[in-house]
Amino acid sequence: MALLLSHSGIAQSSFTVVPLGVKGGLQEDNLSAYLVAAAGSSAYVCLDAGTVYSGVEKAISNRVFSVPAGEVVRTQIRAYLISHAHLDHIAGLLLGAPDDTPKSIYGLPSCLATLQNDYFNWRAWPNFGDGGSPPALKKYQLRELPLQQETALENTPLRVQAFALSHGQPYQSAAFLVRNGRSYLLYLGDTGADAVEQSQHLRAVWQAVQPLVKARQLKAIFIEASYPNSQPVKQLFGHLTPALLMQEMQVLSQLTGPAALWGLPVVITHLKPSPGNEAAIKQQLTDANKLHLQLLFPEQGQRLEF
Numbered sequence: 001m002a003l004l005l006s007h008s009g010i011a012q013s014s015f016t017v018v019p020l021g022v023k024g025g026l027q028e029d030n031l032s033a034y035l036v037a038a039a040g041s042s043a044y045v046c047l048d049a050g051t052v053y054s055g056v057e058k059a060i061s062n063r064v065f066s067v068p069a070g071e072v073v074r075t076q077i078r079a080y081l082i083s084h085a086h087l088d089h090i091a092g093l094l095l096g097a098p099d100d101t102p103k104s105i106y107g108l109p110s111c112l113a114t115l116q117n118d119y120f121n122w123r124a125w126p127n128f129g130d131g132g133s134p135p136a137l138k139k140y141q142l143r144e145l146p147l148q149q150e151t152a153l154e155n156t157p158l159r160v161q162a163f164a165l166s167h168g169q170p171y172q173s174a175a176f177l178v179r180n181g182r183s184y185l186l187y188l189g190d191t192g193a194d195a196v197e198q199s200q201h202l203r204a205v206w207q208a209v210q211p212l213v214k215a216r217q218l219k220a221i222f223i224e225a226s227y228p229n230s231q232p233v234k235q236l237f238g239h240l241t242p243a244l245l246m247q248e249m250q251v252l253s254q255l256t257g258p259a260a261l262w263g264l265p266v267v268i269t270h271l272k273p274s275p276g277n278e279a280a281i282k283q284q285l286t287d288a289n290k291l292h293l294q295l296l297f298p299e300q301g302q303r304l305e306f
């Protein structure tokens with residue numbers, strides 16, 4: 001059984017994560033998608049699906065999987081959870097649909113409506129959904145997640161609670177709190193900071209997870225940092241910078257007390273790969289890490305355990 005140094009010391013891992021895509025744009029073979037399974041299980045859910053097949057191929061080259069890529073996608077990905085329907089979060093799902101097996105796509109109603117009406121409509125793409133323009137091929141069941149209520153994820157031991165996020169007012173994105181037994185993993189889709197978005201959505205997420213952080217049941221937070229601090233506020237387009245991310249972590253810290261965050265794994269997603277950007281974001285986050293979070297920068301196809 002895999003052992004790792006968790007933020008509460010030596011512990012067994014609860015989740016296996018295989019990043020299939022980690023960038024926030026531009027590099028179309030490496031866009032947001034994270035496979036998550038209960039540790040020791042190969043029943044994965046795919047959190048966002050910007051890049052799927054190319055990410056699985058990369059993981060195979062790293063010996064993370066020992067079966068062909070198509071088989072991983074068809075049999076080991078049991079369901080998709082989509083935070084919002086921007087192309088960089090769904091392109092891999094759409095392109096893989098003809099070769100996929102029937103399964104469910106979970107999301108907030110607004111996200112699923114965009115998928116069904118704007119992509120699965122026989123104009124943008126064949127209707128692999130279960131509603132909309134006939135004939136519906138019904139490869140995917142589009143399952144609406146109620147806000148802040150737990151839903152079982154089919155064909156996995158995992159459960160999920162969804163939270164609304166603001167990704168440039170009034171566009172909605174989502175966070176997913178995934179549970180395996182007593183352990184939790186929090187994945188946030190694209191989001192602006194509450195102060196910029198004039199919203200309380202992130203505060204509601206921090207409120208919900210603060211008891212889990214204090215009890216060391218929250219094993220990791222996946223959160224975006226798309227732009228460096230030099231990005232003008234008017235050009236954030238509903239995203240975080242290192243300074244805004246740390247401002248949000250301070251809100252969580254005020255709820256939990258700073259000791260609870262010391263060593264908490266925080267996986268930084270969605271860095272935009274324009275020249276100089278990624279290095280600046282990493283440096284600025286590292287310099288601002290007064291809370292002693294365990295900042296992790298995921299690599300495509302490299303397994304993580306939490």
Ligand SMILES: Nc1ncnc2c1ncn2[C@@H]1O[C@@H]2COP(=O)(O)O[C@H]2[C@H]1O
Nearest residue numbers: 024025086088167168190226237238239
């Ligand atoms: N108003 C805008 N003007 C120019 N580019 C934009 C605007 N809104 C969004 N974008 C870009 O479109 C991208 C869509 O995906 P992202 O939200 O990751 O990042 C967004 C920006 O890069």
